[in-house]
Amino acid sequence: MSFINLINIVGARPQIIKASAISRAIKTQFSDKIKEILLHTGQHYDKELSQVFFDELEIHKPDYNLGVGSAHHGRQTSLMITGIEEILLKEKPDCVVLYGDTNSTLAGALAASKLHFPVIHIEAGLRSFNKNMPEEINRIMSDHASTLLFAPTDSALKNLMREGFKPENSPPYTIDNPKIYLTGDIMYDNTLFFAGLAEKKKSAFLDVLGLEKDKFILATVHREINTDDISRLEAILRTFKSLSEEFTVKFVMPLHPRTIISLKTNLADLYKELSECRFIKIIPPVSFLEMTLLEKTSKLIATDSGGVQKESHFFCKPCLVLRKETEWVELVKNRTAVLVDADPVKIRNEFIRFYNYTGELQYPRFYGDGRTAEFILGEILSMVDKA
Numbered sequence: 054m055s056f057i058n059l060i061n062i063v064g065a066r067p068q069i070i071k072a073s074a075i076s077r078a079i080k081t082q083f084s085d086k087i088k089e090i091l092l093h094t095g096q097h098y099d100k101e102l103s104q105v106f107f108d109e110l111e112i113h114k115p116d117y118n119l120g121v122g123s124a125h126h127g128r129q130t131s132l133m134i135t136g137i138e139e140i141l142l143k144e145k146p147d148c149v150v151l152y153g154d155t156n157s158t159l160a161g162a163l164a165a166s167k168l169h170f171p172v173i174h175i176e177a178g179l180r181s182f183n184k185n186m187p188e189e190i191n192r193i194m195s196d197h198a199s200t201l202l203f204a205p206t207d208s209a210l211k212n213l214m215r216e217g218f219k220p221e222n223s224p225p226y227t228i229d230n231p232k233i234y235l236t237g238d239i240m241y242d243n244t245l246f247f248a249g250l251a252e253k254k255k256s257a258f259l260d261v262l263g264l265e266k267d268k269f270i271l272a273t274v275h276r277e278i279n280t281d282d283i284s285r286l287e288a289i290l291r292t293f294k295s296l297s298e299e300f301t302v303k304f305v306m307p308l309h310p311r312t313i314i315s316l317k318t319n320l321a322d323l324y325k326e327l328s329e330c331r332f333i334k335i336i337p338p339v340s341f342l343e344m345t346l347l348e349k350t351s352k353l354i355a356t357d358s359g360g361v362q363k364e365s366h367f368f369c370k371p372c373l374v375l376r377k378e379t380e381w382v383e384l385v386k387n388r389t390a391v392l393v394d395a396d397p398v399k400i401r402n403e404f405i406r407f408y409n410y411t412g413e414l415q416y417p418r419f420y421g422d423g424r425t426a427e428f429i430l431g432e433i434l435s436m437v438d439k440a
């Protein structure tokens with residue numbers, strides 16, 4: 054088998070985390086067959102949204118960083134496309150690997166497909182059926198520019214089939230004859246790999262935050278629909294504050310900078326109230342090992358994050374999903390995650406239900422066996438071999 058050149062494109066926090074599973078599998082099992090080039094668009098640039106993951110997850114320094122930074126969707130995406138295109142023309146990779154649904158994913162898909170480099174989309178087929186979310190547009194466009202599509206769940210695979218992708222396609226695979234797969238989720242690979250390490254390396258972290266195991270709520274809010282709609286952000290955070298006081302339970306919230314900016318700009322009084330409330334702990338974004346520890350030791354999780362929803366499941370924690378819909382539908386069907394939107398009544402009722410629940414919730418293994426990255430790399434090698 055020949056030695057192939059693979060470009061891994063990352064930009065936002067969860068993509069760096071996801072790419073670490075692929076990088077690790079290349080390093081440990083495919084280093085004689087695959088050369089990885091890591092391209093960071095620079096969509097996330099703050100240390101705690103980017104560098105911390107390179108250090109902690111032992112990913113090598115990006116070979117390229119476009120340093121695109123923050124901007125409106127169109128400008129940010131176009132700067133990425135321009136930068137990615139130049140690198141693709143120079144490196145002429147055998148394939149381009151993309152993760153998830155961010156603007157960096159979309160830019161990679163457009164730049165690579167127009168230059169006829171095969172696009173590999175990891176986390177393909179997910180749909181929220183809400184095109185008001187930028188992620189939904191990014192997912193659909195990226196899937197339809199891809200050659201290999203790795204769907205992490207059965208429902209994601211079915212979404213692709215509904216959109217015309219054919220499971221029976223045979224090699225050689227191309228953008229016009231793409232291959233869809235049902236795989237597990239590489240985030241689960243990571244959780245299995247890092248959960249033990251998190252407890253070993255971050256054992257003092259709960260004490261530092263003044264938290265007791267199983268006695269606090271972990272909450273994150275960062276999606277555009279919640280941060281840029283002030284009434285939603287206010288409803289969510291006021292409900293958290295009142296629940297924390299009523300149940301005398303701590304809420305720890307590692308908040309994305311965009312949430313803090315929105316709070317300071319639009320809800321300064323509420324931000325002050327939250328900062329003064331002894332049950333609310335707003336902290337800067339934490340590292341992946343710290344986050345893993347918080348997830349593992351929390352009582353319940355409330356989030357609008359895709360990744361954190363799944364991690365709540367990996368750690369068998371009930372989850373309040375601060376959205377109207379989710380692309381991780383199996384969690385909701387399983388009734389261990391509940392869509393509470395930004396509705397104070399739903400948040401309150403579901404919080405109380407889970408908080409007081411004494412029975413045993415079931416957390417089936419929806420997301421593979423923790424070896425998804427290896428499977429994906431094997432299929433990429435076979436695609437390049439048969440091209």
Ligand code: UD1
Nearest residue numbers: 065066067096097098099102123155156157187188310311
């Ligand atoms: C992006 C993704 C979202 C993903 C999230 C992961 C898109 C459209 N959205 O959202 O799907 O869930 O990443 O965290 O791609 N900012 C900083 N420092 C940074 C980066 C951003 O302060 O290092 C602030 C800036 O004010 C910026 C805002 O956050 O304008 C939004 O950043 P952006 O990268 O556009 O989107 P995210 O909200 O991070």
Ligand code: UDP
Nearest residue numbers: 066067307338339340341344358359360361
């Ligand atoms: N995460 C982290 N530190 C934080 C918040 C999240 O390491 O302060 C991790 C989290 O464990 C998950 C990923 O980031 O693996 C999810 O990213 P995010 O919520 O930013 O984006 P989404 O998954 O919604 O796209």
